[in-house]
Structure formats: C-alpha cells, structure tokens
Amino acid sequence: MQRKRGIGEKEINVLKMLVDNGRVTYTEIAKKLGMSPAGVMKKVKKLEESGIVRGYTA
Structure with missing residues (x-):
C-alpha cells in the first residue's frame, strides 16, 4: 500500500477503525x-x- 504522510499500512488500518x-x-x-x-x-x-487525527467526536 502506498504511504501517505509517512504512515504505513498499520496506521491506515487503525485510522479506518477510528473513522x-x-x-x-x-x-x-x-x-x-x-x-x-x-x-x-x-x-x-x-x-x-x-x-x-485532530480530534474525536461521539
């Protein structure tokens, strides 16, 4: 997977779950x-x- 902003596949997967x-x-x-x-x-x-990630909302 292509890196974006210096993040790897694991960070992308974590981000998807947070989204x-x-x-x-x-x-x-x-x-x-x-x-x-x-x-x-x-x-x-x-x-x-x-x-x-700049913040979290419920």
Missing part, C-alpha cells in the same frame, strides 16, 4: 488487527502528532 467508530478502544482495535494495545496507542499517537 468507523471514534469511541473504539485500543484493546478492541488491537484484537481486530492482531496488535498489542500499546502498539495501537503508539500508532494513534503518531496519527495525532502528524495532524491526521
């Missing part, structure tokens, strides 16, 4: 994507720091 449900937990994302919750947290932080 579908901004209230999904790191644990739920981790289980679905085969990652650890800590790994998901790092990916989300990277998305936030890069400006791709």
Whole structure:
C-alpha cells in the first residue's frame, strides 16, 4: 500500500477503525488487527502528532 504522510499500512488500518467508530478502544482495535494495545496507542499517537487525527467526536 502506498504511504501517505509517512504512515504505513498499520496506521491506515487503525485510522479506518477510528473513522468507523471514534469511541473504539485500543484493546478492541488491537484484537481486530492482531496488535498489542500499546502498539495501537503508539500508532494513534503518531496519527495525532502528524495532524491526521485532530480530534474525536461521539
């Protein structure tokens, strides 16, 4: 998959889950994507720091 703004496939998959449900937990994302919750947290932080994720709404 082509990289956008320096993000990889895992970040894109995390982003897709957040777009579908901004209230999904790191644990739920981790289980679905085969990652650890800590790994998901790092990916989300990277998305936030890069400006791709700027906020969350319910």
